[in-house]
Amino acid sequence: MEKIANELAEVNTVAIAGHVRPDGDCVGSCMGLYLYLKENYPEIATDVYLELPGEQFSFLSCFEEIKTAYEPGKVYDLLITLDVSDKNRIGVALEGYETAKKRVCIDHHISNRGLGDVNEIRPNASSTCEVLYTLLEEEKVSKVVAEALYTGMVHDTGVFQYSCTSPETMRIAAKLMEKDIPFTKIVEESFYEKTYVQNQILGRCLMESILIMDGKCVIGVVKKKMMDFYHVEPKDLDGIVQQLRVIKGVEVAIFIYEVKPQEFKVSLRSKGKVNVNEVASYFGGGGHVLAAGCTFHGSVYDVMNNLLEIIEKQLPKE
Known part of the structure; x- marks a missing residue:
């Protein structure tokens, strides 16, 4: 896949789905793509499905728009799974996955054998957010999209300390920081802070x-x-x-x-x-x-x- 835009041609409805018990990378990638599509493709009706994420992610824009239950019988033109390595790990949108006219899978798990008709799986990437960023048009990545993607990268790299962190990871993180995101607050409140x-x-x-x-x-x-x-x-x-x-x-x-x-x-x-x-x-x-x-x-x-x-x-x- 070159860019996500290629998969949106002749699409009127899109569903975005993450895995059960969504972590930071799952929430960040799902919300990052959701916000990107809302801002740049307003003509496409887009929904994001997740089990309700932890309160530490509630600062993300449009967090309250997450759908935590699937509408029975609803069929989407395109369903995009993010950070989902196996069909059995799809959360609340499993029915949507089964009935969607087309499916795209974006992931970085080495155990993912391909869930979609189109698959972008890069096991060497630090996070699904890193993979997703390369599929977006850089000039269309807004501050709120950058906040979501940076959040996911922070969580899956352990604040850039795990071995999955590469020079490319840091280059992308720098580009996201250039969007004037509150990166210190994101790290402190979503990663370190505990009740x-x-x-x-x-x-x-x-x-x-x-x-x-x-x-x-x-x-x-x-x-x-x-x-x-x-x-x-x-x-x-x-x-x-x-x-x-x-x-x-x-x-x-x-x-x-x-x-x-x-x-x-x-x-x-x-x-x-x-x-x-x-x-x-x-x-x-x-x-x-x-x-x-x-x-x-x-x-x-x-x-x-x-x-x-x-x-x-x-x-x-x-």
Whole structure:
């Protein structure tokens, strides 16, 4: 795909869809494209579908226009998925994906095999926001679009510290900053700032985490009853796995949280010696070499044992 404009010819209606439990890159790319189309293609009726994102993203322009439920029977000329690596991870717009006349997929997950009739998947990009920026016409990227794209890049690069950050990432970030966006505020309020209960459950998880494999692996678990006690939702657990990962000596961090009895979501982070995408893919998930996730059914001990068996095969012996 050269530019997104090529896919908009003879299109009257567009739906934009992100993945379940949308993170910063998902929200940023979806809202960035939504705002871009609203401003530059007002003749096209455009809707954006996401599970309600966290409050930290509410500063984004038109945040209140996000649709959190799909209108049954509605058919779009074009549906664009952003940051979605697998059909089963499409959020509230799955019906729209099934019925759309044409589908475009824009992503950066190495596990994405192509969800669209047209696919723009770049595993070497830092974020979907980075990929999306290259598909837009630079002179048409406004301040509010730049804010959304910069937000996504900040989140998927860990404020430009992760290994996915490239010179091209920084060049694009600089171009977005030239739009006079409040970049310091975006980083502080959307990435670092946490509510009191978010910090409480983070502290509880860290306190109860366990180090295994001679300190090379750490596991943190949050059960449903703990979430209920602190009155938190899955979106409030963002950042826990990354905090586990920075423990000195740890090569792999595993964060597990309970969705319902006998069902757990798993987030994996690696410092490089373990390809966690391979681990997650083995159990039906996916992601990136250094960051991936999957869903498990069984007891929490089943989850741990199965994951550790695969991870141990990759960890080099001292």
